[in-house]
Amino acid sequence: MMESRPAILTVAILGILLSLVFTLSELSNEPVTRDEAIAYSGEFVRYEVWRNGRIIHFADGTTQEVYPHTEPASLAHRMETLERGTVLHLLINPNNGYVAEIRTDTEELLNFESSQKDIKTYGYGYVG
Numbered sequence: 001m002m003e004s005r006p007a008i009l010t011v012a013i014l015g016i017l018l019s020l021v022f023t024l025s026e027l028s029n030e031p032v033t034r035d036e037a038i039a040y041s042g043e044f045v046r047y048e049v050w051r052n053g054r055i056i057h058f059a060d061g062t063t064q065e066v067y068p069h070t071e072p073a074s075l076a077h078r079m080e081t082l083e084r085g086t087v088l089h090l091l092i093n094p095n096n097g098y099v100a101e102i103r104t105d106t107e108e109l110l111n112f113e114s115s116q117k118d119i120k121t122y123g124y125g126y127v128g
Contacts, residue, residue: 030095031116037091037100040064044086047079056088056099064090066110067098070118075102075110093119 042058054066056079066075082104091101091112098119101112 029093029119031120032093032095032100034091034112036094037112038094040090040092041087042090044082044088045084047076047082049076056090056102058088059085064092064099065097066102067096067115067119070115070121072110078109 040062042060042062045057045059048055048057052068054068054071054076056064056066058064086104088109089101089103089105090099092098093100093116096119099110100115101108102110
């Protein structure tokens with residue numbers, strides 16, 4: 001019985017550390033106000049979709065990520081049909097680096113409030 005105490009202690013410490021990692025990583029998904037968001041505008045080149053990633057590429061070489069697990073189907077379809085060279089106006093959450101809003105000069109493609117709410121809700125699945 002005495003030989004298993006170090007093993008039990010090690011497993012307990014690892015469990016606590018892993019819990020902290022998951023909890024702290026989800027803190028980055030905290031919503032921000034519009035004033036706290038980082039604004040970016042650029043000419044759209046392409047929308048790259050892969051299993052756990054959504055990346056918007058711009059003419060100046062910049063890339064911006066959309067949170068993949070909360071991307072509305074309407075956004076995916078619209079980004080696929082968006083004309084190259086269209087100017088996009090983004091708001092980016094500085095806590096996690098993900099795009100919180102996408103607009104063209106004439107339409108809203110991703111709503112600021114709903115995207116942040118969706119990211120926060122998805123994160124609760126890991127923490128809560």
